[in-house]
Amino acid sequence: MIQVDQINKYIKKNQILNSVSATIHKGDSIGIIGPNGAGKSTFLKILASILKPDRGKIYYQGASYKEKLKELRSNIGYIPQDIALYEDLTVQDQILFWQKASKQKVAKEYVNKVMSALDLFGVQDKKVKALSGGWKRKVNVSIGLLHNPELILLDEPTAGVDLAAKEDLIQWLKLLQQGGKTLVMVSHDWDILNRICEKIMIFQKGKLIFFDAFSKLEEFELNNFGNETDKDLGKLLKLRMR
Ligand SMILES: Nc1ncnc2c1ncn2[C@@H]1O[C@H](COP(=O)(O)OP(=O)(O)O)[C@@H](O)[C@H]1O
Ligand SMILES: [Mg+2]
Numbered sequence: 627m628i629q630v631d632q633i634n635k636y637i638k639k640n641q642i643l644n645s646v647s648a649t650i651h652k653g654d655s656i657g658i659i660g661p662n663g664a665g666k667s668t669f670l671k672i673l674a675s676i677l678k679p680d681r682g683k684i685y686y687q688g689a690s691y692k693e694k695l696k697e698l699r700s701n702i703g704y705i706p707q708d709i710a711l712y713e714d715l716t717v718q719d720q721i722l723f724w725q726k727a728s729k730q731k732v733a734k735e736y737v738n739k740v741m742s743a744l745d746l747f748g749v750q751d752k753k754v755k756a757l758s759g760g761w762k763r764k765v766n767v768s769i770g771l772l773h774n775p776e777l778i779l780l781d782e783p784t785a786g787v788d789l790a791a792k793e794d795l796i797q798w799l800k801l802l803q804q805g806g807k808t809l810v811m812v813s814h815d816w817d818i819l820n821r822i823c824e825k826i827m828i829f830q831k832g833k834l835i836f837f838d839a840f841s842k843l844e845e846f847e848l849n850n851f852g853n854e855t856d857k858d859l860g861k862l863l864k865l866r867m868r
Contacts, residue, residue, distance in 0.1 A: 633682030657823030730773035760791030
């Protein structure tokens with residue numbers, strides 16, 4: 627579905643991504659982990675066509691991103707790490723607003739399905755500023771998925787989310803996954819990684835140092851612990867084994 631071929635990204639002379647290559651297949655569910663500043667969000671933004679790589683190529687369905695940009699954008703749902711909502715709009719108006727602003731076709735039945743899956747009908751008349759972080763995150767996620775995209779890119783979807791909201795999100799993502807959608811998510815949350823992701827990518831200092839089945843992670847850890855492993859990455863991996 628997507629081929630990433632040796633991409634580099636610089637921001638103000640700093641190298642953020644270093645020769646990253648990867649192939650993402652239709653139906654994959656990939657979790658991206660790594661220390662802060664490793665380039666995870668930058669990589670996700672490049673997949674989402676929000677940022678362009680400085681070197682290297684990226685292909686969608688066999689053609690370059692540039693050639694396929696329109697089709698690509700209508701097939702992608704990107705949910706950013708930062709919540710981007712209008713605080714003074716109610717949840718319902720917020721969703722209506724994005725539905726109208728979206729260049730993509732949005733089916734009313736699908737909007738209802740998303741709202742019901744994320745349990746948003748109960749808060750539809752509340753202003754966003756009156757919602758807790760977990761509810762805001764759910765509204766944010768719903769907006770990114772209104773056009774029923776094939777490829778879903780999520781940046782830390784469970785950060786600051788209470789357990790009930792997290793459970794709604796996980797159940798919804800599971801349904802999407804079972805429906806054949808392709809998921810790529812940045813997360814430090816082993817609960818969601820374990821339950822959703824079949825493959826794991828590890829970024830360290832701009833490099834993709836591991837991309838394989840979740841089940842291969844243990845072997846990777848055994849081979850890397852105590853050696854050159856970044857301290858933060860070591861801590862992150864240890865959390866999994868608790
Ligand atoms: N707009 C920007 N301007 C300057 N530096 C940036 C910008 N975006 C990201 N960076 C830097 O790039 C590095 C990687 O950022 P990011 O991809 O957000 O990492 P991660 O998501 O893994 O924490 C960090 O060192 C960050 O400070
Ligand atoms: Mg990030």
